[in-house]
Amino acid sequence: LSINRKDFLVNGVITFAGIGLGFSKPEILEQISSKKIIKDDGISVTDLAKDELYWRKISSLYQLTKDYFHFNHGAVSPQNSDVLNSFFEKYKFSNRGPGRQMWQILNQERESLREELAYLLGAEKEEIAINRNTTEGLANIIFGLDLKRGDEVVLSQYDYPFMVNMWKQREKRDGIKINWVELEFPEENVENIVSKYQNAISAKTKIVHLSHIMNWTGQILPVKEIIKMAHQKGCEVIVDGAHSVGHIDFNLKEMDCDYFATSLHKWLCAPFGTGVLYMKKEKIANIWALSSCYESQTNDIRKFEQIGTRSIPAEMAVKDAIDIHTEIGIKLKTERFQYLKNEIIARLEKIKGIVIYSSKKEEFGSGMVTFGLEQINNKELYVELFNKFKIHSSPVNIGYLNAVRVSPHLFTPISEIEYLCDSIKKIALNN
Numbered sequence: 001l002s003i004n005r006k007d008f009l010v011n012g013v014i015t016f017a018g019i020g021l022g023f024s025k026p027e028i029l030e031q032i033s034s035k036k037i038i039k040d041d042g043i044s045v046t047d048l049a050k051d052e053l054y055w056r057k058i059s060s061l062y063q064l065t066k067d068y069f070h071f072n073h074g075a076v077s078p079q080n081s082d083v084l085n086s087f088f089e090k091y092k093f094s095n096r097g098p099g100r101q102m103w104q105i106l107n108q109e110r111e112s113l114r115e116e117l118a119y120l121l122g123a124e125k126e127e128i129a130i131n132r133n134t135t136e137g138l139a140n141i142i143f144g145l146d147l148k149r150g151d152e153v154v155l156s157q158y159d160y161p162f163m164v165n166m167w168k169q170r171e172k173r174d175g176i177k178i179n180w181v182e183l184e185f186p187e188e189n190v191e192n193i194v195s196k197y198q199n200a201i202s203a204k205t206k207i208v209h210l211s212h213i214m215n216w217t218g219q220i221l222p223v224k225e226i227i228k229m230a231h232q233k234g235c236e237v238i239v240d241g242a243h244s245v246g247h248i249d250f251n252l253k254e255m256d257c258d259y260f261a262t263s264l265h266k267w268l269c270a271p272f273g274t275g276v277l278y279m280k281k282e283k284i285a286n287i288w289a290l291s292s293c294y295e296s297q298t299n300d301i302r303k304f305e306q307i308g309t310r311s312i313p314a315e316m317a318v319k320d321a322i323d324i325h326t327e328i329g330i331k332l333k334t335e336r337f338q339y340l341k342n343e344i345i346a347r348l349e350k351i352k353g354i355v356i357y358s359s360k361k362e363e364f365g366s367g368m369v370t371f372g373l374e375q376i377n378n379k380e381l382y383v384e385l386f387n388k389f390k391i392h393s394s395p396v397n398i399g400y401l402n403a404v405r406v407s408p409h410l411f412t413p414i415s416e417i418e419y420l421c422d423s424i425k426k427i428a429l430n431n
């Protein structure tokens, strides 16, 4: 294999030397995108996505325990050694005098990080707040919106429970009304999905709340189409993008949502407790900051960063996670996630009693696979997977779903996918 990490780093270093030559960071990031590297080496993204040797090299950068098999990266993902080292260095640096080292020196990198995140998401710098996670970002929106009694909000019971509960709290406190959208997994028809959301909108609906990738089944919603329809109906749209960054290719300008939040400790493999809140520039003044805000900040996205002391080393090591993400490239990452997902589904489909809730199609299915077995309930399945086969997965018990979710990461080898599916087959046969 002619591509290796060393080449990436050499390319990266050479290109980054360009900083002094007047390149802006975004231009540099484009130059080291996987497309260029792969083209130079004559290997297509499709072939590289299946190249186990390449992914074994990527895997060697992570320090996962070998005590069990890791199939719950959707909850939170590990950082690789570059990100960890950067984080530790910054942590040690900060501990030499936190008041100055952390707040005054390390924190000077905040604005360049904001710029990198804006580039990563396809947004403007002044639309990006750096925070701790999706929950915090969406809490600012859900509790910060001026809604009055009788105003309506559209969401699904399959949106993330914390957000559903926030909306239920507003229902109780403020008398807003929730209109629920019913979904059946996998949803694979854009028109149907859009009309489900459209049917839930009334003249009183102010907000549509969407999950870009739904955590229960890995379902990808056609957010662009729903947003277009919702805007035509006069609604604003909030997108829960917890699973989007580092996982699928998207651009916030094109998506055109009004509000978006994500967690960087999921598919981007950034330090734990790092996230982003985005909103269109013209919306910032309308949202009350949840924690605190200087009067002069009304129109300034930084008002959402008045959250007190947090880990600046974790935030600043996000830059290293972005570098590695860019080195691999979102096209290759997406291709790898699709490949692993489809390898799982192809094997599971052959098992008697299996019910699969995730889509094989790239448009509707992310890297996560959710399935149930008719022979056994999901809790027993989840427990058996761990106790008998040392497979860590995630139980799914909501609405009509009685299932288990498995979420490999880029570096999960095919041999582990085979082991996973053989184990599920054994459970199916023994029950």
Ligand SMILES: Cc1ncc(COP(=O)(O)O)c(C=O)c1O
Residues within 6 Å of the ligand: 074, 075, 133, 134, 135, 136, 159, 160, 211, 213, 214, 215, 240, 242, 243, 263
């Ligand atoms: C769809 C979705 N939204 C929000 C969250 C919350 O993410 P965090 O705990 O990073 O705030 C998750 C976590 O798994 C999620 O799956």
